[in-house]
Amino acid sequence: MSFLTLDHVSHHYFSNRNYTKALDDISFTVKEGEFVALLGPSGCGKSTILSIIAGIIRHTAGEVYVNGQPLHKAELDIGYMLQQDYLFPWKTIIDNILIGPKIRHNQSKATRERALGLLSQVGLSDITEHYPDSLSGGMRQRVALVRTLITNPEILLLDEPFSALDYQTKLKLEDLIWDLLRIYSKTSVLVTHDIGEAIAMSDRIILMDANPGSIAKTFEVPLELRNETPFLVRRHPKYQILFDKVWAKLNQNEESSLQQKVVESSNET
Numbered sequence: 677m678s679f680l681t682l683d684h685v686s687h688h689y690f691s692n693r694n695y696t697k698a699l700d701d702i703s704f705t706v707k708e709g710e711f712v713a714l715l716g717p718s719g720c721g722k723s724t725i726l727s728i729i730a731g732i733i734r735h736t737a738g739e740v741y742v743n744g745q746p747l748h749k750a751e752l753d754i755g756y757m758l759q760q761d762y763l764f765p766w767k768t769i770i771d772n773i774l775i776g777p778k779i780r781h782n783q784s785k786a787t788r789e790r791a792l793g794l795l796s797q798v799g800l801s802d803i804t805e806h807y808p809d810s811l812s813g814g815m816r817q818r819v820a821l822v823r824t825l826i827t828n829p830e831i832l833l834l835d836e837p838f839s840a841l842d843y844q845t846k847l848k849l850e851d852l853i854w855d856l857l858r859i860y861s862k863t864s865v866l867v868t869h870d871i872g873e874a875i876a877m878s879d880r881i882i883l884m885d886a887n888p889g890s891i892a893k894t895f896e897v898p899l900e901l902r903n904e905t906p907f908l909v910r911r912h913p914k915y916q917i918l919f920d921k922v923w924a925k926l927n928q929n930e931e932s933s934l935q936q937k938v939v940e941s942s943n944e945t
C-alpha cells in the first residue's frame with residue numbers, strides 16, 4: 677500500500693497580482709520505505725511539491741493522502757533537509773541536534789544517547805561540543821542529517837541537500853545518507869537537478885516538465901542499481917543506459933517547450 681499519494685494536485689501562486697501556475701495535475705505515490713527522486717529543470721515545481729507534502733502551503737486543487745487519510749488530518753511527522761544547513765552558530769553541535777526534541781519536550785537521556793549514536797554513525801562523535809563555525813560544509817550537512825533524523829520522522833524531504841557541496845564531499849555524503857536511510861528504512865523524497873544523483877540515490881525517478889510543472893515520465897531504477905551504493909552505481913553499465921534515457925527525455929521536453937515559446941511570442945507580435 678502506498679504511504680503517500682498525490683492525487684491530481686495542482687497549485688498556483690498569486691503574488692503582486694501575478695498568477696503563476698506552478699503545478700498542473702500531479703499524481704504519484706510513494707511506498708513506505710521507498711526513495712523517490714523529483715528531477716527536473718529550474719522552476720518546474722519540485723520545491724512546491726515538497727512544501728505541499730510538508731503542509732507549508734495548501735495546494736489549490738486535488739488531494740494529498742498519507743496512509744489513505746487526507747494530509748491535513750494525518751499529522752505527518754516530517755524531516756526536512758535543505759541545501760543550507762541552518763545550524764544555529766551560537767549553539768554547540770549536540771544542542772543544535774537536540775532542538776527538535778526540546779521543542780517537543782522530549783529531551784530525555786535516551787534521546788541524547790540516540791543523538792550521540794547517530795553522530796557516531798556519520799563519523800562525528802568527536803565534535804559534540806564544537807560550534808558549527810569550526811566545521812566544514814560536509815560536516816555541517818552531516819550534523820543537519822542527524823538533526824533531521826533525531827525526531828524519527830515518518831518521511832524525509834530532501835531539497836537539494838548536496839548542491840552547495842564540492843563534488844568529492846557530495847559523493848561521500850550521498851553514500852552516507854543512502855546507507856543510513858536504508859538502515860532506518862526511511863521513506864524519502866529527494867529534489868534534485870542532477871540526473872546522476874537521482875539514479876544513484878533513488879528507487880524511482882519522477883521527471884518533471886516546467887510551465888506549468890507536470891510529470892513528464894517516471895523511470896524505475898533497475899534492482900541491480902538499487903542494491904549498489906551511490907558511488908558504485910555510477911560504474912554499473914545499466915547506469916549509463918538509464919542516464920541516456922532520462923537525458924533524452926529531458927532534452928526532448930526542453931526543445932518542445934522552447935518551440936512552444938517561440939510560437940507563442942510570434943502569435944503575440
Ligand SMILES: Nc1ncnc2c1ncn2[C@@H]1O[C@H](COP(=O)(O)OP(=O)(O)OP(=O)(O)O)[C@@H](O)[C@H]1O
Binds near residue numbers: 697698716719722889
Ligand atoms: N512564493 C511564490 N510566489 C510566486 N511564485 C512562486 C513562489 N514560489 C515559487 N513560485 C513559482 O512557481 C514555480 C515553481 O517554483 P519551484 O520553486 O517549486 O520550482 P523548482 O522546480 O523547485 O525550482 P528550482 O529548481 O529553481 O528550485 C516557478 O515558476 C516559481 O517562480
